[in-house]
Amino acid sequence: MSDQARPSPPPFDPERFRVEGRAVVDWIADYWATLASRRVTPDVSPGVVAGQLPPGPPEGPDSLAEVLADLDRIIVPGLTHWQHPSFFGYFPASASGPSILGELLAAGLGVQGMLWATSPACTELETKVLDWLRDLLGLPERFASIGAGGGVIQDSASSGVLVAMVAARERATGQRTNAAGLAGFDRPLVAYASDDAHSSVEKAAGIIGVGREGLRKIPVDHRGCMDALALATAMDADAAVGRVPFFVAATVGTTASGAIDPVAEIAAIAARHAAWLHVDAAWAGAAAICPEFRGELVAGADRADSWGFNPHKWLLVNFDCHALWVADRRAIVSALSMKPEYLRNRASESGAVIDYADWQVPLGRRFRALKLWMTLRMLGAEALRGHIRRHVSWASEFADLVAADPRFDLLLPPNLSLVCFALKAGDDATRELLDRVNATGRTFLTHARVGGRFAIRLAVGGGTTTRDDVLATWRVLENLA
């Protein structure tokens, strides 16, 4: 029977939300204010967190105070604090106040931007903000929405390369494989990326049916940059035996060492085979906001089919926010669009609007443009440039300290804010040093293999990081070496 009286409180009560929202905002402010005093990484063994949680689900409601108490008692001690000022591992993924507020607004509005028609402003703000960002980074006009291209927010660079590779596969096969599958296509497709390209390129090749072995890994030079001559040779050899070189991923800022592939040269080679050129600038792309770093970061972008970077890495937008631009939006839409009856609408059929579900794997999508918009507006481009410049400067200073210490090898001059170094004593000693440094809980660094050696990486990128934090990390290293 119907139930007008409502036996339980509504799931959204504005007045309750006002009170509880403030409590959570205060909890977060307190968390950030005390971050520096915490260990960066937790000291927990597998199962310790889970073991403190009840085995079964709650039947009745708990108060926010009870939940926050458990958050403090059980969850927080088991976290790696990615926003900690001394987080220098992987690439930092740094949030900012404005971006968190944007995420909160997106959750509060709770709109779905799968089609223009399902919330027009969600789509139009995204298109506009990505045009702004293209402008700020000095990316070519071909990616502007006013022409044949445009930008879209994906969750991550992995998804960005996946959709680019699907579009490339379709273009290379005359739009055949999306419908008929790859089994019916008798010439093997081949993709290319450097040995140091991100693992997501290989993962995408596996997912889309080309196969991980269908990705040729091109050697890198001593700096970690793709050897363009080796790429040309490999593509020519494949084409000569009837394979189809369909996709090249150039990396601008490799994960291992921040190396920048020679994109302009690669573009010329890819063009000879009509292969799709995707530029993965996930981390380093953000630095193109500074004119003095831009040159090598966007070189060749004017010949790329797609170009992506993560504002959620180094541009102070909280995860997830990957910005992907394409030169020809029809290529991506024709590969990914699905319009069953229940999604049809006049705006889509008019061709006058963008339906972003056609640019991605999932159908649904959050209003992620809000957090990018709020970050750009409330911080402003000049503050973002200062943020990047300080990190590059501190990394340079850190590299000088490494280079001056006779026990250490600076493996490469720093690429932007990434420093790779090792002990002269060898890989085992370097690995042991890294473990001992991280075990202090006072700083956090991760490793990679650079020029065949086990390297410690210092990636400066945290929104809360100061020069003192960088120098303090050097002192920990110096003392434990």
Add this chain to the structure above:
Amino acid sequence: MSDQARPSPPPFDPERFRVEGRAVVDWIADYWATLASRRVTPDVSPGVVAGQLPPGPPEGPDSLAEVLADLDRIIVPGLTHWQHPSFFGYFPASASGPSILGELLAAGLGVQGMLWATSPACTELETKVLDWLRDLLGLPERFASIGAGGGVIQDSASSGVLVAMVAARERATGQRTNAAGLAGFDRPLVAYASDDAHSSVEKAAGIIGVGREGLRKIPVDHRGCMDALALATAMDADAAVGRVPFFVAATVGTTASGAIDPVAEIAAIAARHAAWLHVDAAWAGAAAICPEFRGELVAGADRADSWGFNPHKWLLVNFDCHALWVADRRAIVSALSMKPEYLRNRASESGAVIDYADWQVPLGRRFRALKLWMTLRMLGAEALRGHIRRHVSWASEFADLVAADPRFDLLLPPNLSLVCFALKAGDDATRELLDRVNATGRTFLTHARVGGRFAIRLAVGGGTTTRDDVLATWRVLENLA
């Protein structure tokens, strides 16, 4: 040079965040408090929102007040209000206060759960909360993390079916195609789903290289349920000519009419061909939290390889939150795992932990378990059951009104809270009525094709919806018919 003095304010200032966070919380509370007085859908043409935004990005910072003013002036008038009490389109995706607070906490903590080691509590809470949810829904033990299975949060049901289909492809080809690609596999793979299955199944078949034509669409009966005999015939016929039936998607609650495929029968047929059985219960799955609805929703789940539903649809967790369970987690991990040097760590190598990046397309992941945890704890299971029950009851009442009006055909008895109906006067008249009803801005419904007819759908699922809103929508329909 280094820069210790900091020329611009830090991107996260706890005291500023306290003040601005409160303002945004209040903005959201005000938005929800005034939702009912707004049009559900906006009255805007393509380009109107974009045209009000500046052409270029901001150089200097704007205040939160300026940004919120633009939000009110430019963005909100261009939104479809998915949280509006009279939103009955598609399937509602309803947030709740606790889920929004969980999203806010996840953004505030800003941790990355790609590996157990990158934030252990993020992984362990997710595993535990999905075990709780399995328990609440009465799903079989095989999906519990204590055995060979386990649950994972994906962004959407589209991504859930994609990863299930990749795992199925690998299993069917002896783990060959992930490495060698599909071109090297000479027996065509065939997937199956009903004519009324979600478009994401076909999209996934295209993406993974099987091809959209490699998905056989099995006819449905007059209720929209897959014809199991037709499935058996199709699978046998494919196998007889050397094709490989590798994947079956059964739908529990189709988008068009909420129909429930006969999963137990389908499971038996799929098993004869060793095909992977994926159950897409995106919308209807939530209702399994109520014992009285559970029976037909989980029937056959004990033989499914994967089973997914969206807490973000009808369980008051804000988008995005798709819960996917697999019976054999090795199948999904072996298809999707990538561990380049820079991600290697002792915990992963011990085999004692879950690395959720191995269960999904992207590498990075947000701490989405928090919003599920907070929703379950702060509302409690019994309130969630009441939420579902009220909607089912109101939909039944609405269906009775439709059935009693001689101008209308109730096309099917309601499936849970979904009612499909049409005018006896035919498709054109029905479509015109839908347009006129939606043009009022007072309610919002969408359409589908049901039994060949153009159908108006009323999907009750909003967290703010009351019985009065459902009845008021009937009055609008009645008056305009």
